[in-house]
Amino acid sequence: MQQKRIKVFIADDHPIIALGIKSILRDDPDKEVVGQAESSEELFKALPDTRPNLLLLDLNMPGNDFYRNIELLRENYPWLKVIIYTAYEAPDLVKSLLDAGAHGFLLKSASPTDVREAIERVVAGEQYVGARDRTAQAPSDQAPGPESLLKDNFRRRLRLSKREQEILVLISRGMTSQGIGNTLYISKYTVETHRKNILRKLEVNSSTELVKFAIKQGLV
Structure with a gap:
């Protein structure tokens, strides 16, 4: 009996990435690529018609943030396997992403062989993490370290509104x-109010600490 082909969907705001994956597959x-999207909105519009087995999802897609995308995917497409495909290399971020609902983690610098292996293993029900990030899965009896801190960051991040x-x-x-206000079509003073609320909710004291938090969460 012939094995069914793995239907892959690519969600990345850089078309060159989708082109590269298509070339690999x-x-x-x-395997076949059944669709691609450059934003969260395009992704969720396309999924009902394309019905992929596996989604290669960029960590920083325009639109919803990663955690919101995963939440919606788990609610509406619980059978869909998701591999986070990102250029952002942060081993201490991996476990948080897997805990949030991703099935695999793959760097965009991965070889074609790694890409194919990741897809096959995740569709087969395994959890895949790129070779350089496998230490993030190792159990440890040590005192709380980066992973524990990252989980705490994740909990704090959930307090923030979409805006x-x-x-x-x-x-x-x-x-x-002022620049943020112009981008989002709100006043500078509204931005300042949001900034104060963000500082309070994330329990940090300065914009510098905000940037550090965002880096740990893979937002930049």
Whole structure:
């Protein structure tokens, strides 16, 4: 009996990435790319028609943040396997992403062989983590370290509204309150109010600490 082909969907705001994945899988008889999206909105519009087995999801897709995307995917497509595909290399981030609901983690610098292996193993029900990040899965009896801190960061991040998360990302990119206001079509003073609320909710005292938090969460 012929094995069903693995249907892959690519969600990344850089078309060159989708082109690269298509090139890797083009001659693979067991896999096919059934769709691609450059934003969260495009992704959720396309999923009902394409019905993929596996989603390669960029960590920083325009639209919803990663955690919201995962939440929606788990609610509406619980059978869909998700591999986070990112250029952001942070071993202490991996466990938080897997705990949130991802099934695998793969760097964009991974070889074509690694990409194919990741897809096959995740669809088979395994959890895949790129070779350089496997230490993040290792159990430890040591005192709380980066992973515990990251879980705490994740809990704090859940306190932020969607607007506050948008502003956090823009702050982390070095934008001023006026620049953020212009981008989001709100006043500078509204941005300042959001900034104060973000500081309070994340339990930090300065914009510098906000940037550090955003980096740990893979937002920038």
